[in-house]
Amino acid sequence: MIHQYKLNGYNIILDTYSGSVHVVDDLAYEIIALYENTPKDEIARKMLDKFADMPAITVKDIQETIADVEELKQDGQLFTVDEYKDLSINLRNRTxxxxxxxxxxxxxxxxxxxxxxxxxxxxxxxxxxxxxxxxxxxxxxxxxxxxxxxxxxxxxxxxxxxxxxxxxxxxxxxxxxxxxxxxxxxxxxxxxxxxxxxxxxxxxxxxxxxxxxxxxxxxxxxxxxxxxxxxxxxxxxxxxxxxxxxxxxxxxxxxxxxxxxxxxxxxxxxxxxxxxxxxxxxxxxxxxxxxxxxxxxxxxxxxxxxxxxxxxxxxxxxxxxxxxxxxxxxxxMLDLSEGPCIQKRISGCGSGTEYLAVTPWGDLFPCHQFVGDEEYKLGNIWAGITRPELQGQFKESNCYSKPECSDCWAKLYCSGGCPANALHATGSLNGTYNFSCDIFRKRIECSMMVKVAETFREMEKEELA
CATH class of the missing domain: 3.20.20.70 (Aldolase class I)
Structure with a gap:
């Protein structure tokens, strides 16, 4: 799965499952958009038509760019497959x-x-x-x-x-x-x-x-x-x-x-x-x-x-x-080189499992946004977790347990989103709060663009040094 967008003069391509971020020219951007579902000769014809007013772009340029895309795919940096879905299967049973x-x-x-x-x-x-x-x-x-x-x-x-x-x-x-x-x-x-x-x-x-x-x-x-x-x-x-x-x-x-x-x-x-x-x-x-x-x-x-x-x-x-x-x-604050491990990307914030909220009376809730909702009280600080079946729901709530996340390019950045927001918006921990998702995706796009711009800025400084 890839995600393409243009922002602040940059053509940015994210490969979802490898995490690779590419900044490409207009020709590569258009070819990548067609690559998976269009024969190579048809891609070439479409590119010649699209860039007809740019004689500097030749058939050779198009063929070389297609070859570059193919190489990136073979290297696992474009159009990578999802190798992580199976990791989510046993999340409920993990300690x-x-x-x-x-x-x-x-x-x-x-x-x-x-x-x-x-x-x-x-x-x-x-x-x-x-x-x-x-x-x-x-x-x-x-x-x-x-x-x-x-x-x-x-x-x-x-x-x-x-x-x-x-x-x-x-x-x-x-x-x-x-x-x-x-x-x-x-x-x-x-x-x-x-x-x-x-x-x-x-x-x-x-x-x-x-x-x-x-x-x-x-x-x-x-x-x-x-x-x-x-x-x-x-x-x-x-x-x-x-x-x-x-x-x-x-x-x-x-x-x-x-x-x-x-x-x-x-x-x-x-x-x-x-x-x-x-x-x-x-x-x-x-x-x-x-x-x-x-x-x-x-x-x-x-x-x-x-x-x-x-x-x-x-x-x-x-x-x-x-x-x-x-x-x-x-x-x-997006780390594109040494971000969270894949287990953390799938399992999310840890509410109800690794992270708990404690009320003035010592009751335990999945996080501060659940406090006051007795249906989601997990136990207390003396007896511990007294509702393991409820905790299990939080263990398995992730970007692979939510059907609407399946085709989302940003799912490994939000881990399926906030369980509290999902519950309050949809009535289910495994629901998706679409409004929040829309905002999150935009923030990821902008943060990636900032990282791209900062990277180019540093490269320019090194070249001048």
Missing amino acids: TYVKALCLNVAHTCNLSCQYCFASQGKYNGDRAIMSYEVGQRAIDFLLENSGHHRHLDVDFFGGEPLMVWETVKQIVAYARSKESIYNKSFRFTFTTNGVLLNDEVTEFLNQEMYNVVLSLDGRKEVHDRLRKTINGKGSYDTIVPKFQEFVKKRGEKEYYVRGTYTHNNVDFTNDIFHIADLGFDKLSMEPVICGPREPYALTEEDLPEIYHQYEILAKEMLRRGENGNGFTFYHY
Whole structure:
């Protein structure tokens, strides 16, 4: 299976199963499009007709290009067959160990964001905070069930985790005390709206957190429209100076400023560029997840503009990178040479298997997006997984278990997509949320183009050196 597209002056060919990415001229691009289903002599005739106004393209050129395509096919770089389908057959029966927990330490929040998937932090339930005892047991559960995994991840999430700050510090200290005993190491991530950031918090986060996610939607009018305090006031003016100070002190350590775009700001690149101009260089911007009847819900009619915005973003990233003021965009971080292994590409994010969410009461869910849906409660941190048959559904949910993924060129990049999105959109873990798929494919196209352009730029620099 191949995928062909043109973007920013490049003719790009992706061979799905080998992962090879080719940048070709117009002649090769047209020949590759015909190659599998058209006799070679007919390809030659079609090319002579198509390029009749370009006398520099001769029969010899066409024949040589066809031969080049044939050679790439023989070398396993074009039109490769799917050798991975059989790997997915036994995914349900494989043994998995937990390597990451999302600790929902606060089912409460000091903001009242209108689009919050967690129902303003309450997850459609009662407000609650996690006790140290529950957090301690969650760390023990992770250690006991981590198997061969040496590096363990713990995400502090909410609601707003800074509302239980002392408990967070205690949990971190407890986990650190167990590292040498179990020969494990913890990487902590923290997601915050920034309202309660101060010098003490900043110092601790910068010392202990592998990554920190800062929530900011972009321009003041965009951010304040949906991210308000419980008193109905916008939060932009409160958090932006705090975020700027935090990032200045963070140095080279990982962080992301993460925003959400909605139907209200389909021109979301203006929000990304605004955030970059504030001094932030590690950015993410996600499409809103909400019911289709919400006034800010994205629609099918928005897709053409969304595609256009991702192209604008890719080109501007290249321009800024060339000028020395570039930034990283999370969804364009694509490694074309040493990416995830094929098992990971098939099995996906690990929700419900290697990754679990823990509520303030110690209940286990497949991930934070399932929290509050009792139908998907897997067990608890004391008894462990009490519904192995449900966990089995997550083990086998992948790009080969979903019929609509069979002909998708991007399936080995998304692993079948987000199970939560599939469930909420279709009612099935093995469904496909087509709107999300469309956006994902566009982001992959743009990220590949960025990598192609950066590669050519480096080659040019080497030639001039």
